[in-house]
Structure formats: C-alpha cells, structure tokens
Amino acid sequence: MDGPAAAGVADVVKTYGNGDTAVRALDHVSVDFAARRFTAIMGPSGSGKSTLMHCLAGLDTVDDGKVLIGQTDLTGLSDAALTRLRRDRVGFVFQSFNLLPTMTAQDNILLGLRLAGRRPDLAWFDTVVDALGLRTRLRHTPGELSGGQQQRVACARALVGRPQVVFADEPTGNLDSRAGAEVLDFLRTSVRELDQTVVMVTHDPVAASYTDHGVLLADGRVAAHLTRPTADTVLAALTNLGV
Template identity: 80%
Template sequence: MSAVASDVGLRTAVQARELVKVYGRGDTAVRALDGVSVAFAAGRFTAIMGPSGSGKSTLMHCLAGLDSVDNGQVYIGQTDITKLSDRDLTRLRRDRVGFVFQSFNLLPTLTAEQNILLGLELAGKKPDRAWYDTIVDTIGLRQRLSHKPSELSGGQQQRVACARALVARPEVVFADEPTGNLDSRSGAEVLDFLRMSVRKLGQTVIMVTHDPVAASYADRVVLLADGRLAGEINQPTADSVLSALKHLGA
C-alpha cells in the first residue's frame, strides 16, 4: 500500500510506512494496525477517525513514539523513530513533539503560566518570549495567566494544555480526543485554537477524535477501519464525515 499524501507539494511532517501492531499472541492476537502507510503534511490540521476498534488511537500512539511497532517505520521529519533507543526517543518526544490529551494534565498547584512553561523548565530551557507572547495572545487567556486550574473553566484549562504543547515550538502536536471532556462550547474554543495554531502559527496538528463536528475543523480526515486505511476526506464537513463513518459501520 502506498503512502497517502493528499497534500501534494507540501513538506511531510510525519509518515508511517507499512505499520503493523499486534496485541496478544496466538488465538487471542489482535492486529490493531495491518500495514498502514500514511503521510501527514507540515502546517496542516489532520484528524484520524474510524469506528471503535479501528486502530486510530493505536496509530497515533505509534506515530508519537508512545508505543512500539511490530513492523514498519515511523518518520518524524527525516528521523526514523522506530530505530531510536529509549533515551533518544524520550529526547525526541521532549524536543520535537507536543501532546494534548483528553485529560488536561495540569498541575493544580501551579498557575496557568507556570503550567504552560513547565515542560521547558524541566528541560532546562528558556522560553522564546516573543513566541510565548504570540501563543498566549492566540489562546486569549492573558488575563488568566495567574489563575490556577481550579479557577479556570474546562475549555480554558484545555487551551492552557494546548499552549503548553506549543510553547516549545514542536514539529508536530498530537491531540488525542482533546474535546472528549468538554461541553460543545468549550470544545469549539479548543478546536478554534488548534485550527488557528495551524493557520496563523504554521503548526502541524494530528488529532484523533470520534466526533464528526470536531473533525470538521481539520483540513483533512484520514479514515481507518479494522486496522487499515479506509479513505480520506479533504476539507471535511460534519455531514461528510458522518456519512463516511456510516459507510464504515461506525
């Protein structure tokens, strides 16, 4: 299966080649990924979708170096991360990748600003103040930087988590069901920010979601079914995504 690269002419930020991931052994083995090849363009917002058990979360975890693969390669930029040692993989995730999860993972005793800068501080790095100011203004929370998570709404907390993922200027941000714990209004705030980070800041975002409305914020949707690629949608709408999922039996 050839790599899917619909964004012709754009630099590839992340690429999977013939990925295979099997959980369990023998009769109980589950082939979560079955020869998946797909490319994600830099400076684009891509959503990964599929029915429950399709392999979408497994694919993201393998792309991000959070899970090992049984066969195939994953490239972030020009780096084959499947060949890295644990130490080098940890360094790559710290220096070149940002993460946003369904749970906000903010430290309750720290302010919003301290949470945003925590990763850089732990890495012994100083923030680029101009970049930091750009991110803070983009998330629209400058007046809330001194507040602790308990003083912020769910949507505001997730935007702080997004800012934390972006502040180190990663090559790619992986977002795993980032609106899963939010109401529709707060979810829209977070999705607006992710889309804005792509269009105004040039960020690359790859998001797993089960929500057709969330997927409609992306430039492109990659569809999985039974551990294999099942198509893609460019310039998706909620209706086009929902229709595609129905055909996949979601």
C-alpha cells in the same frame, strides 16, 4: 500531499497479544501527515486510532514498518533518544488536560521547557497566550479555571516549544460544545496563522470539520481520506463503513 510530511508511518504493523488472543491493531498502515496542516484521525471504536497516534508519538512501539517524525525514524531510536524526541519535537494535548494542579497556568505552560533546560521564546509565548485568550488567566491554578480554559492552557503547553507536530487525543472529549469549539478554533488558527502541524484523534464529525484532512481507519487499515471534511461527509464516510 502538499509539502513535506511532519510525521508519518510506512507499512506499520502493530499486534497486541499473541496466539488466539492476538489483535492486529494496525495492519500495514501507511499515511503521511503534511506539515502546516490540521489532520483528523477518525474511525469506529477499536479501529486503531489511539494505537496509530501512540506509535506516531513514540509512546508505543511497532512490530514492523517505519514511524517518522520529520526525517527521523523512531523505530531505530534508543529509549533515551525517544524521550528526548518526545520532549523537544512533539507536543501533546490529552482529553483529560493533564495539568499540574498546584502550578499556575503560566508555570504549567513553561514546565516542559524548564525541565528540558530550554529558554522560552518570549515573543512566541506571548503570541500563543494571546491567541488562546489566556493573558488574564496566567496566574490562576487549574482549579480556578473552567474546563475549556484548562484545555487552552494544555494547548499552550503543547505549542510553546514550537514542536514539529502536536498530537491531540480527543481534545474536546471532556468539554461542552462551546468550550470545545473554542479549542478547535484555536487548533485551526495555530495551523493556519501560526504555521503549526496538528494531528487529532476524534470521534466527533463536528470536530473533524475543523480540520483540513481526515484519515478514516477501519479494522486497523486506512479506509478513506477526506479532503476538507464536513460533518456531513464524515458521517457519510462512517456510514459507508457500516458504522
């Protein structure tokens, strides 16, 4: 681990249901996500990827263990404090873009800051918009944009508040390979050149190859870590798991 962690979990247990139908989605998982690094969470279907991301982002609670964003343990926070933390310190990129259809790209990007009563840093806004190639699209509504452009707007929205960490859940799942590559390229640039921290859940070994580090889950446990993963090393690691 180089440098301090932007987020992490320590000995986290998460079980859905109870009795005979209980499913242990996270089984004593400990993992740190280094600041200014692009990390992929990978693993077979049902291995706990989404559960881990939801717990990290404060969207779901854990049964046991600690969940840290920076130095803050989410497990001790009230609902109101969790909502504030998600608003002010975490960015999200979803598979399905989740843009408001009646608002322009610019208003979508800035909505979260406006709702939080925060003044946008205009120099940073410009940096993010230009890095994403969105300058000429800011007045368009989502319906006037391609899927790739919509996801780039969602990336700008996630980053415009300079969050401590951006969580991306299958961000290329609804995109063709070219648009997906552009989004992945930007997420990597946001880490390497703009000093952001991105944690991405993905099924796709090619998407994982854009990251600095891969965390492989299997049956709710950390099965392997991959440094500078390539599509081939990811496939080999998944094959080792018998996937």
